[in-house]
Amino acid sequence: MTTDLEGLLARARDAQQQAYVPYSGFRVGAALECEDGTVVEGCNVENAAYPATICAERTAVAAAVAAGHRRFRAIAVIGSGEGPTTPCGMCRQVLFEFAPDLVVHAAGADGGTATYVLGRDLLPDGFGPRRLDAGQGH
Structure with a gap:
């Protein structure tokens, strides 16, 4: 099945409106x-104790896992700044855990977009379950 890029970006824009970003x-x-x-969908949720903040990508992963999903095809990420917003390093690692070949569509408020493959472009030689002993349940 082919990803509907415009539909995925629209859903990301909808989720963006729910972000909690008082800081x-x-x-x-x-x-x-x-x-x-x-x-x-997921959105970023800030916290006065800044390290407790969680990014939109990780809220989406957590919600998907809680709903029983473990295999992902694509993600659209949109930020309120200029230029495409790519996942931060921590989010790249969390996404890599489930989908090293995930297609990442990044967008920004100015309408600019870019598309990447997670393991190839954003986290080459990433550390994931395949690096651990196969007997660890992965």
């Missing part, structure tokens, strides 16, 4: 497409 004002929305076509 940075930088709204991020994500729409994660599961292998079965289900789309799960």
